[in-house]
Amino acid sequence: MRISKMISAVDTHACGEPGRVIVGGVLDVPGNTLFEKKEYLQQHADHLRKMMLREPRGYPAANCNIILPACHPDADAGYVIMEQVEYPPMSGTNTIAVTTVLLETGILPSQEPVTELTLESPAGLIRVHAEVEHQKVISVTFDNVPAFATHLDTPIEVPELGRVLVDVAYGGMFYVIAEATPLGLELVPTNAARIARIGEMIKTAAQQQLPVAHPQQPQIAGISISQLSSPTADPSADMKNTVVVSTGQLDWQRPETWTGVCDRSPCGTGTCARMATLYARGELSLGQPFRHQGILGTMFTGELLTEVELDTPYPAVVPRLRGRAWITGTANYLLDPDDPFPEGYTLGDLWGDMRD
Numbered sequence: 001m002r003i004s005k006m007i008s009a010v011d012t013h014a015c016g017e018p019g020r021v022i023v024g025g026v027l028d029v030p031g032n033t034l035f036e037k038k039e040y041l042q043q044h045a046d047h048l049r050k051m052m053l054r055e056p057r058g059y060p061a062a063n064c065n066i067i068l069p070a071c072h073p074d075a076d077a078g079y080v081i082m083e084q085v086e087y088p089p090m091s092g093t094n095t096i097a098v099t100t101v102l103l104e105t106g107i108l109p110s111q112e113p114v115t116e117l118t119l120e121s122p123a124g125l126i127r128v129h130a131e132v133e134h135q136k137v138i139s140v141t142f143d144n145v146p147a148f149a150t151h152l153d154t155p156i157e158v159p160e161l162g163r164v165l166v167d168v169a170y171g172g173m174f175y176v177i178a179e180a181t182p183l184g185l186e187l188v189p190t191n192a193a194r195i196a197r198i199g200e201m202i203k204t205a206a207q208q209q210l211p212v213a214h215p216q217q218p219q220i221a222g223i224s225i226s227q228l229s230s231p232t233a234d235p236s237a238d239m240k241n242t243v244v245v246s247t248g249q250l251d252w253q254r255p256e257t258w259t260g261v262c263d264r265s266p267c268g269t270g271t272c273a274r275m276a277t278l279y280a281r282g283e284l285s286l287g288q289p290f291r292h293q294g295i296l297g298t299m300f301t302g303e304l305l306t307e308v309e310l311d312t313p314y315p316a317v318v319p320r321l322r323g324r325a326w327i328t329g330t331a332n333y334l335l336d337p338d339d340p341f342p343e344g345y346t347l348g349d350l351w352g353d354m355r356d
Contacts, residue, residue, distance in 0.1 A: 005335040007052065009064075010105060012097040014325040015298035017265035019097030020052060020064040023107065033071050034078045035217070038087045038122040041066070041080055047343050049082040054344025057333050060084065060247045060261045060351055065094050067102070075120035076108055085246045089123035089145075089220050090172025092268010092300070092321055096140040099128050100325040103137050110135060121145075123172055123220075141322040144269070146308050147171040147276035148316035150212050158205040166202065168210055171273030171319065174223045175243070176206035180230040187230050187242045187295055192262045195295075199226040199244025200260045215311040226260075227270045237293035241274065243267040247351045259352025265323070266294035271302050272319035279304055280314035299323075 008024030029045065031037035041048065051057060052064045063083050070078040079098045081091045098119065103110040108117060115130045119142075129141040151168040158164050167177040180187055185195055203226035213221035225243060232240035243263035263270070271292040278284035290302045302321045310316035335342055 003334050004337040005051075007048075007333045009052070009331055009333060010101045010327055011329045011331065012100060012325045012327050013264070014093035014096040014268075015265040015294060015300065015323050016296045017093040017263055017267075018062050019094050019325065020058075020062060021098055021101040022052070022064065022066045023101065023105065026066050026068070028069055031071070033122075034068070034080060034120045035089070035122040035219070037068055037071075037078070038080045038089070039219075041082070042087050049087075050343035051335065052333065053082065053084055054346055056341070057344060061245075061264060063091070063094055065098050067098065067107070070120040072120045072125060074118050075125060076117045077102060078120040080122060083245065086224055087122070088173045088224065088269070089217070090121050090126070090269055092142070092144070092172070092271065092323065093263075093265050093325075095119065095121070095126055095128070095142055095268065096323045097325045099130055099140045099142075100137045100327065103130055103132065104135065104327060110137075123217075137325070139322055139324050141320060143305065144272050144319045144321060145172060146310055146316040147272040147319050148310060148312040149277045149280040149314040150174075150312065151210055152277060152280060152314070154210065156202075156205050156209045158201050161198070161201060164202060164205075166206060166210075167277045168206065168212055168223060169273035169276045170212075170214060171271070171276065172269035173220070173225060174212050175225050175227045175270055175273040176203055176210070176223045177227045177229055177274060177277060178202050180228040180242075183228070185228060185230075187228060187240050189295055192295065195228060195242050196244050196260045196262055199228055199242070199262075200246060202226050203244065203246070225270070227267070227274065229274065232293050234293060234297070237291045237299060239274070239290075240293045241266060241270060242295045243270045247346075262295055264294065264296055265298060266292045266300040268300060268321050268323065271300050271321060275302055275304055275319055276314070276317055279317050286317070
């Protein structure tokens with residue numbers, strides 16, 4: 001056997017959302033901050049993302065993380081998040097997955113009943129509180145970067161749908177949020193294909209019509225993900241959502257090609273963005289628990305800790321979120337020098353019209 005590259009990884013799911021965590025094979029990349037390291041990977045080493053997330057080693061709903069040395073002196077470890085079409089500055093499910101892997105594999109020492117640590121994401125420092133029982137992480141709570149709304153009840157024109165009212169908010173990436181009921185959608189697994197298509201249609205329209213940028217990190221710009229929201233009949237939850245993640249670059253002129261996949265979890269940064277919009281409307285108070293249900297019925301619980309000063313149209317707030325991840329396997333992913341698909345491949349039956 002000949003090997004030109006070997007990547008060691010731990011596979012997880014966080015309340016249903018798959019998250020792969022690279023623990024070996026990438027020692028470090030250039031950059032003085034984790035944001036700069038993210039930029040380096042995106043611009044000079046994107047083959048790694050494609051190799052790990054596309055077939056035959058990945059699939060459309062997969063995410064991947066690389067654990068790297070932290071740059072900030074207060075951080076215990078750093079990580080960069082890789083998704084199918086982007087490197088998001090922050091992700092809740094991936095933060096929960098990375099914490100679980102760091103502690104359960106012994107990369108960082110754990111302490112029972114609670115382990116406190118600080119992770120450095122491209123969006124900034126993330127304070128983490130992990131409950132540990134018999135060396136197993138049974139819940140992860142983290143304090144996110146500030147979240148804020150930029151638009152509330154703003155009309156956009158969407159091909160095939162017409163006029164749709166949306167919110168736009170930042171929770172670690174920018175979300176466009178629409179109500180599912182007026183669109184005739186019930187957020188259940190059997191509707192996932194239609195949910196994904198409508199979510200992509202709304203996102204693409206919002207990207208064109210509602211430009212946004214982070215006031216402190218202008219490199220973080222543009223709506224990258226959509227969220228459909230609805231009431232829930234479950235008395236243990238306050239609201240239900242489904243986030244739609246793109247599987248390819250969208251062609252505005254060809255809406256028939258728009259495709260994505262539903263986040264299998266209630267979505268961490270999506271929950272933070274949703275809480276920011278509810279706070280801006282006066283519908284959620286500081287310290288009030290918010291139980292957010294995903295398409296599989298799993299739950300994240302959040303709360304807003306405090307307001308912070310940012311130059312934003314609506315108040316910026318610091319969200320706290322709690323969830324859990326489970327390790328599902330470990331593997332060494334190999335690349336043979338003769339492999340005809342060193343960056344993997346996609347087919348239109350699963351991935352839609354993929355365009356780099």
